[in-house]
Amino acid sequence: MHTTFKAAILSLTLATPLSAQAEDFNIAFLAASSQNGFNQAIYDGIKEAASGYDNVSTQIFDGEFSATAQFSQVEDIVAGGKFDAIIITPNDTVGIATALEDAVKAGVKVGTTLFPVGPELTEMEPQVPGLTVTVASTPVVGATAQANAVVDYCADKDPCKVVVLIGQLVFPFDNVRNDTYKEILGEHDNIEIVATGEGNYSPQDSMIAMQDILQANRDIDVVLSNADQHLMGAEVAIADAGLDMSQIYTLGGGLNQIAVDAIKAGTWTGTLAQFPKSMGAAALDAMVDALNGETPPTWIDEYSLRETPKIITKEWLDENPDFEPEWQG
Amino acid sequence: MSDVQTPARRFSITPGDFAREYGVLTIIVILMIGLSLISDSFLTARNLLNILNQSAPLAIIACALTLVIIGGGFDLSTGAIFGVASVAAGWIAVHVDPYTAIIAGPLIGLALGTLNGAIITGFGVHSFLVTLATSLVYRGIAILITGGALIPVRIAEFSWIGRGRIGMVNIAVIVLIIFMVIFMVLLNRTTFGRRVFAVGGNEEAAILSGIRTNLIKIVTFSLSGMAAGLAGVIAVSRISMASPQAGIGMEFEAIAAVILGGTSIMGGSGAIWRSVAGVLLMALIGNGFNILNVNPFFKDLTTGVIIVVAVALAASGRRSR
Secondary structure, three states, X not given: OHHHHHHHHHHHHHHHHHHHOOOOEEEEEEEOOOOOHHHHHXXXXXXXXXXXXXXXXXXXXXXXXXXXHHHHHHHHXXXXXXXXXXXXXXXXXXXXXXXXXXXXXXXXXXXXXXXXXXXXXXXXXXXXXXXXXXXXXXXXXXXXXHHHHHHHHHOOOOOEEEEEEEOOOOOHHHHHHHHHHHHHHHOOOOEEEEEEEEOOOOHXXXXXXXXXXXXXXXXXXXXXXXXXXXXXXXXXXXXXXXXXXXXXXXXXXXXXXXXXXXXXXOOOOEXXXXXXXXXXXXXXXXXXXHHOOOOOOOEEEHHHOOOOOOEEEHHHHHHOOOOOOOOOO | OOOXXXXXXXXXXXXXXXXXXXXXXXXXXXXXXXXXXXXXOOOOHHHHHHHHHHHHHHHHHHHHHHHHHHOOOOOOOHHHHHHHHHHHHHHHHHHOOHHHHXXXXXXXXXXXXXXXXXXXXXXXXXXXXXXXXXXXHHHHHHHHHHOOOOEEOOOHHHHHHHHOEEOOEEHHHHHHHHHHHHHHHHHHOOHHHHHHHHHHHOHHHHHHOOOOHHHHHHHHHHHHHHHHHHHHHHHHHHHOEEOOOOOOOHHHHHHHHHHHHOOOOOOXXXXXXXXXXXXXXXXXXXHHHHHHOOOOHHHHHHHHHXXXXXXXXXXXXXXXX
16 A cells, blocks of 8 residues: 555656646647638648647638748748647648758758648648658649549430539649540540630639630530539529529539539539548647657558548439538638 | 810821820720620620620729719728628528618618718718728628628528629619719709819819819719619629628729729819729729639739829820820
């Protein structure tokens, strides 16, 4: 008993200073834009994961969809010395690399979500020396799944007329997606891409593009898009043209609540699954592990985070009535 | 000072003079002829109404912005006011009442525009700086209202103003025409309009003439805000979706349209029809690219070249006067 009591005293004596020394971690999330619902959802995941630790606090920075603003934020964070780690959703996946490299050299841990950082958008392993984690998947994977779904739908149609609504072709990731669509659809003689419009991730811009496209192409079979926002605009244009959206094969990307509702209602055909909240949480956990001296994986595949098919359809949603998307729209 | 030519000059006008004086119209006609020849889909009533419908929100903003610029001011907050009015109207339509939302949008715009004018005249700060600053504040309010998320507004009582039609013509186009006529009358047929030209042409002379220049400026900014609010409501109503990011960059499109039309950036001269023509020219370029399925990479390049040509024509017209 006496020995046990002494051991308990000794344990308490040792444990008390250790717990007092538990380091507080400040982690910055550099959103591509804090005004964007997808980025907000990533941050929701980060905050939720951080709340599971006693010593982790987070702060969001608004990247204003500007590469230079985000570059300056990285420099400011390194200079300020307040933050132990950065999680970024990069606006410019190439240009930001040098700033992040300097951050790593200054002892700040860096992780990226949605896209890798570096010149190769299809390379998920770190291209910046010392980068802790990339939580993403190559844009080719999602675009391939979408294009293959279109190929399946078009199998019995000749010609099968496809309209592509892409974000902006000046964005490297949208270029990769568009090239993937063209490459896979181009392998099938019955499939014809009759128009490619830029939706700029805006329902308004997408509506205008789709209205114009429908002036010259009323007999379309497919609208293929990388973003649900584009289908929201396309839906208005299609309805205004007197066409029935449910009779057209429409595939978006992002899997927000608005898309889920439209797919369940049978208005849209499907969308590419994306999980911003899970991405944010996975990135936060990996950064905390790294700050605690552990070695997290350098790449966490976005599609390993939730057990769903890549293309979400009405059939799948009907089979999984409890499924909830991770962002509003 | 005004856009009106003297009778003697009207009678002696040559095709070259006409092209220079009406540069934006000349380019529009050339573009329309070219697009009609290339595409069967272009010169149809449906497509032309489509272009007008698409242009309505921006043209409404450009009409009111013309007054601000003629009065010697600059409004960089129209895009942000458009955003605030959009999300506020969307929120009110969903949570309060759709008809109240339609009225609330322009009123919110009017209030924010008046605030712009009051700060500009009250503190004597250039409108460029004030509206740049307030645009950040207003955009922040839009984010606070929505939390960054979209607000779906699929309510028939709300969507009629953006999607409804009378015959083939969209209600938004009718609203634009009424708005444009009111502003043309206001600028060219009222004392207020003459004072706007006077303030923009020579503010000191206007003050010495007894014109309450601050009041005139405040009213022009109020109208600009109101127009942005109305445009926001129409846009939300049309796509049944309110977005805090709506209207980003719209202020520059509106300014570009006004300048492209031939209204002087220095103030003191210009016309409402010129700004609407500027908006239509930009819309025509976009429409042509989408109809012809030209690689979007060439769109900006072509748009830039056409704008430079139109502005150069307008500038040579001014020099020759």
